[in-house]
Structure formats: structure tokens, C-alpha cells
Amino acid sequence: MIDLRSDTVTRPSLGMRRAMAEAEVGDDVYREDPTVNSLEERTAELLGHEAGLFCPSGSMTNMLGIAAQVPRGWEVLAESQAHILRAECGGHAALAGVTSRTWVSADGTFDASQALSLVSRPRGYNQVGTAVVSVENTHNFGGGRIADFEQLSILRSRTRELGVRVHVDGARLPNASAxxxxxxxxxxxLADSVSLCLSKGLGAPVGSVLVGSTDLVEEARSLRKRYGGGMRQAGILAAAGLWALGHNVGRVAEDNAGASAIAHRIAEVDPTVVDPQTVETNIVFLDLSSTGLDAEAFAASAEAAGVRVSVMGETSVRIVTHLDISADDVRRAGEVLARCVSENA
Known part of the structure; x- marks a missing residue:
């Protein structure tokens, strides 16, 4: 079975497992786990920030990064399909009292002017203030689109003038970089805080790292404990993240190429289903509205032929390539999915 539901389905390699087994550990709540400390320092350095905080998930690093910068009752701005609003169980509102407003991107790309047009600076007792603009790079539900660097630079410059922070949900930022x-x-x-996921394209079994200033990370560390995220001998997990940073950052370019190849093969059969030019990283969205197929039926047909995909709506399917997918898997998946389209076109 070729599993293209998500890049979270990857399994640790033998080298990663060996690193985990041999990890030097201590109590991380006491800040005595040397492997966790090394991972946090390495990730912060990689992203150009002062400090890092290792957490179990990207949802937690997003929540901590935003909660550490948004006072209760203030707001975060994000795109309407952002992971922080659509796929984190309402945690920002439920746990941190953070409100939100959204802009809409028709194609998953980022336009700084849309975000900046929503920024609110309170002028009266009844107005909500904007504390953070959150940008997802790459944009998962936007089809893996990359936030344009120039637009991010504009956002960074203008928000500084306005006294507003920038958070980047960089779960798949290595794919954008590649x-x-x-x-x-x-x-x-270009951000005050960044969440980097280790368990997607980088292949670790668990974990994300939040980076930012020393003060921001200290606040996030306190919140992590409040949210139940304090870990003890977490070096066993952090070792997998260190191994991933050392071995898997560069190779995500292969995943991007694999997604493009699958999209091109499907487009050969029916160009209305996917435009390969919009496939910038390792995520492909198929629009089945013109085929007469609903997504559930399409997914069942693909799985019967040996390929798993994710149903994202009545006529929407998502495909995600990752390090457990070989070049042969890409070719076979492309053929299977193209056949599923052609048989019902």
C-alpha cells in the first residue's frame, strides 16, 4: 500500500532509531536533558532565533507561540483555511482566550496587503486589538503553496511599524526552502516566532520546536507546563529530531518533485482535476467536481488499487508525498490515480 494521506505517516529509519536508543537523557522539566537542549539550540540557530522549545506537536508549538504573544481577548489574524484555526480543535480560543479574524486567499498564496488591511489598533473600550499575524508556510489546506518571500518581507516591515508580531506556522517550511x-x-x-515540525517531511516520529526570543520562549515554556506538555527524559524523542535535521532537510526536494510528477500524470488524463503549475511543494489537491465522482468514492477506488489518499471535502482529495515514498511508488501512484480519474471522467 502506498500511503499518500499525509507526510505524518512516515516511520523512523534505522539510523534514527539507533540515535534514539543511544540518546543521552535527563529531566527536561529541570532543563537537564542534554539532547533536548541540543535540539532546541540547533533549531533556533537554523531559523535565526535566540532560543527554542521542544514540544510534542505542531499544534502545541503554534498555540504556545501565539498565546505567549497575544493577551487574552486580543486577536490573531490568519488566512481562512489556516491550520491554527481549522485543525487545532479551537485550542487558541478555548485555552488562551485568543480571538481571531481571517482573510481569504482564493489560491492559497499569501498577499501581505490582505493581512495588513485587517490590523486593528484599539481606539475605544469595545474594540479588539490585533496582536499577531500568523502565516502558514507552506499552506497545507491551500495546496502546499509557498508564502512569497517578498510579501513576507513587506509584512515584517509593516507590522514592526504597527507594533504587531508575526508568527509563522512553518510545519513544512523545509519544503518551501527546498x-x-x-x-x-x-x-x-521574518517572524517573531516560528513553529517547525519534525514529524512531517523530516520523518521524526513526534515533535515540533518553537523558536523566538529568549523572553518569548521562557513564557512559552511556562505555558507548556500549564498545558500539560512538560516532558521528562525527552531526549529519546529529541534525538530523532536532531537526526532528522542532520539528514532529512535537504532531501525534502525529492518529495516536492514526486508531488509534481503525480500532478503532471493526472493532468495528462484530465487537466481540470489539477493544475501542476500550482503544485509547489509536496501537497497535491485534486478537484473532482468535473469528473462526476465524489471524493469518498474516488478514495475507495484508489485504495482498492493500492494507493491511500485523504478526503478533504465532497469533491476534494489531498495527496502528500514523503520520505517513505520511493520513485517507483511515485510512478505507480501516478498511474493508479490517473486511471481512477480516467475511468470516471
Whole structure:
């Protein structure tokens, strides 16, 4: 079975497992786990920030990064399909009292002017103030689109003038870096906080790291404990993240290429289903509205032929390539999915 539901389905390699087994550990709540400390320092350095905080998930690093910068009752601005609002169980509102407003991107790309037009600076007792603008890079539900670096630079410059912070949900930021050639550090410096996921394209079994200033991370560390995220001998997990940073950052370009290849094969059969030009990283969205198929039926047909995909709506399917997918898997998946489209077109 070729599993293209998500890049979260990857399994640790033998080298990663060995690193985990041999990890030096201590109590991380006491800040005595040397492997966790190394991972936090390495990630902060990689993204151009002062400090890092290792957490179990990207949802937690997003929530901590935003909660540490948004006073209760203030707001975060984000795109309408942002992961922080659509796929984190309402945690920002439920746990931190953070409100939100959204702009809409028709194609998953980022336009700084849309975000900036929503920024609110309170002028009266009844107005909500904007504390943070959150940008997802790459944009998961936007089809893996990359936030344009120039637009991010504009956002950074203007928000500084306005006294507003920038958070980047960089769960798949390495995929953006691989596609553009822009370093993680260059991307990282355009935000006050960045969440980097280790368990997607980088292949670790669990974990994300929040980076930012020393003060921001100290506040986030306190909140992590409040949210139940304090870990003890977490070096076993952090070792997987260190191994991933050392071995898997560069190779995500292969995942981007695999997604593009699958999209091109499907487009050969029916160009209305996917435009390969919009596939910038390792995520492909298929629009089945013109085929007469609903997404559930399409997914069942694909799985019967050996390929798993995610149903994202009545006529929407998501495909995500990752390090457990070989070049042969890409070719076979492309053929299977193209056949599923052609048989019902």
C-alpha cells in the first residue's frame, strides 16, 4: 500500500532509531536533558532565533507561540483555511482566550496587503486589538503553496511599524526552502516566532520546536507546563529530531518533485482535476467536481488499487508525498490515480 494521506505517516529509519536508543537523557522539566537542549539550540540557530522549545506537536508549538504573544481577548489574524484555526480543535480560543479574524486567499498564496488591511489598533473600550499575524508556510489546506518571500518581507516591515508580531506556522517550511532556495534562517528572521515540525517531511516520529526570543520562549515554556506538555527524559524523542535535521532537510526536494510528477500524470488524463503549475511543494489537491465522482468514492477506488489518499471535502482529495515514498511508488501512484480519474471522467 502506498500511503499518500499525509507526510505524518512516515516511520523512523534505522539510523534514527539507533540515535534514539543511544540518546543521552535527563529531566527536561529541570532543563537537564542534554539532547533536548541540543535540539532546541540547533533549531533556533537554523531559523535565526535566540532560543527554542521542544514540544510534542505542531499544534502545541503554534498555540504556545501565539498565546505567549497575544493577551487574552486580543486577536490573531490568519488566512481562512489556516491550520491554527481549522485543525487545532479551537485550542487558541478555548485555552488562551485568543480571538481571531481571517482573510481569504482564493489560491492559497499569501498577499501581505490582505493581512495588513485587517490590523486593528484599539481606539475605544469595545474594540479588539490585533496582536499577531500568523502565516502558514507552506499552506497545507491551500495546496502546499509557498508564502512569497517578498510579501513576507513587506509584512515584517509593516507590522514592526504597527507594533504587531508575526508568527509563522512553518510545519513544512523545509519544503518551501527546498523549492525556493531561500534558507530556513532567512525565512525565520521574518517572524517573531516560528513553529517547525519534525514529524512531517523530516520523518521524526513526534515533535515540533518553537523558536523566538529568549523572553518569548521562557513564557512559552511556562505555558507548556500549564498545558500539560512538560516532558521528562525527552531526549529519546529529541534525538530523532536532531537526526532528522542532520539528514532529512535537504532531501525534502525529492518529495516536492514526486508531488509534481503525480500532478503532471493526472493532468495528462484530465487537466481540470489539477493544475501542476500550482503544485509547489509536496501537497497535491485534486478537484473532482468535473469528473462526476465524489471524493469518498474516488478514495475507495484508489485504495482498492493500492494507493491511500485523504478526503478533504465532497469533491476534494489531498495527496502528500514523503520520505517513505520511493520513485517507483511515485510512478505507480501516478498511474493508479490517473486511471481512477480516467475511468470516471
Amino acid at each position: 523549492a525556493t532556495g531561500i534558507s530556513l534562517c532567512e525565512y525565520g528572521r
